[in-house]
Amino acid sequence: MSSFWSGWVIFFATLNIVLVVFLFIFALRVRIPVDEDGNTGHIWAHGALREGVRRLPMWWILMSIGLLVFSLIYLVLYPGLGAYEGTLGWSSTKQVEQAMERNDAKLVDLQEFVRKKPISALAEDPGVLRAAGVVYDENCAACHGAQGKGNVTLGAPDLTDDNWSWGGSDDAIRTSLLQGRRGAMPALGDALGDEGVRQITTYVYTLNGRSTSRQDLARKGAERYQQLCASCHGPQGKGNPALGAPDLTDDSWLYGGDRADIAHAIRHGRQGVMPAWEARLSAEEIEMLIAWMRAAGGDGNGAP
Ligand code: HEC
Ligand code: HEC
Incomplete structure (x- = not known):
């Protein structure tokens, strides 16, 4: 704050206090002239109402003095008068910094825990799952759904079942998260005809x-499948994790399993894109997310 604006604020804050003090003294001393019956002589509503004079009640005076004293003490202790910082040195920025330090300290413990334990142990830890849920909501829910159940419009798979296009080992899932995945299913409509x-x-x-x-x-x-599709989806349709070609026999679909959905995949191809997270999430967050998927997958009830 420049010294001009600081002075400006101090001037008006002080003026305000001086006016209040003056009003106080004045209000307690002033005597309003009254008639003998104690009324001012003002008559309202054709004589039905007459205007009397009451003294200020004591509780009001004491309360106002209390508030005035409080505000003076406050202005000495805390920032309020322009650039003056107050004798306590409190500031909202410092308060935020302290809260963040406390948070970071908690996070350090959590990260330490995540580094030491295997995924299977993380998947049973409520604290880890809660933190992972927050990371999931912020980064993954937009595509994979609030409960991790997937989104057939985007071809984002259900992460809570045990079907993995790119492999379901910890390592395979870790690679999916770190490097992202690109499904490449060619369009075969022209080659095949209706x-x-x-x-x-x-x-x-x-x-x-x-x-x-x-x-x-x-x-x-079935014959044509063996010629055109088996190289990627396997002779039995069981898929190929090296290519991200999904299992076509498990009734779990990236894009939906109706005839129209299947025909669409064959005619126009499918190119689902899973972004890479290596640059955006920490190694610990990745491990927590894998644990979150493990925990969600077991009981089939969606997110923990
Ligand atoms: C922009 C949308 C989008 C976001 C955001 C996204 N994903 Fe994906 N994800 C996809 C798509 C699409 C696929 C399927 C890729 C393919 O076609 O093979 C996928 C695939 C995956 C796979 C591989 C699944 C398998 O069957 O092998 C995993 C695991 C995964 N995502 C987890 C996550 C996690 C965890 C996050 C959050 C950090 C995330 N995704 C964020 C769209 C997204
Ligand atoms: C070059 C390898 C390749 C060939 C050849 C191929 N596919 Fe695919 N197919 C894929 C990949 C990879 C995906 C996943 C696409 C994605 O993730 O977006 C896919 C996805 C699909 C899907 C969508 C599955 C779902 O879960 O929604 C169907 C259906 C499908 N393929 C059927 C076929 C059929 C039938 C043929 C033969 C006519 C065929 N594919 C040929 C690689 C291939």
Whole structure:
């Protein structure tokens, strides 16, 4: 604060106090002239109301003096008069800094704990899961959903089931988080034509134990599947974690498992993008998130 504005604030704050003190002295001394019956002689509402004079009640006077004294003491102890800092040296910035230091100290303990323990132990620690939940909400929920159940519009997978396109080991999941993932499913609509898409769609549809009345389509689809899809999704449709090609037999879908969804994937391809977090999250936060997914995956009830 420049000295001009500091002086400006001090001037008005002091003027205010002086005026209040003056008003006090004046109000206690002034005598309003009254008639013999104790009224001022002012008559209102055609004589129904007459104006009397009362002294200020003692409780009001004492309370006001108390408040005045309090404000004077406050202005000595705390900042309030322009740039004057107060004898206690308190400031809102310092208070925030102290609160942050206390928080950091707590965080250091948590990070230490996370570094020492294996994921399986972290997944059982309520403090770790709570902290991980906050990191999840801030960074992942927008795509993977508030409960980690995924989002078929984005192709962001359910993180609470045990199906992993890129592998479900701690290492594989850690790599997914650190480096991100890019699914690359080519568009095969032109190569296959409408009939071809229908055949393979019918076949993939039945891979999850669902039945079809068009066995002829499914049979032809199975042949074409082996030529065009097996190289990535595997001869049995079990997927390939090295390519991020999902298991097509587990009835767990990135983009939905209706015929239309499957046909869309075949015709137009799919390119889901999972961002990389190496630069944005600490190593401890990554470990906590893996623990969070482990804890969420076990009981199938969503987020812990
Ligand atoms: C911009 C949206 C987006 C955000 C934000 C995001 N993800 Fe993803 N994530 C995806 C998509 C899309 C995929 C699927 C990638 C693919 O197509 O293979 C994915 C894949 C994954 C996988 C691999 C799953 C598997 O089946 O192998 C994991 C694990 C994962 N995300 C966890 C997270 C976590 C934890 C966060 C928060 C730090 C996060 N994601 C933030 C979109 C996102
Ligand atoms: C080059 C490898 C590759 C080939 C060939 C390929 N896919 Fe894919 N497919 C992928 C990948 C990778 C994904 C995941 C895309 C993503 O994560 O966005 C995928 C996704 C899909 C999906 C969406 C799955 C879901 O969970 O929503 C379906 C359905 C699918 N493929 C079917 C097929 C069929 C049928 C063929 C053959 C016509 C085929 N794919 C050929 C790699 C391939």
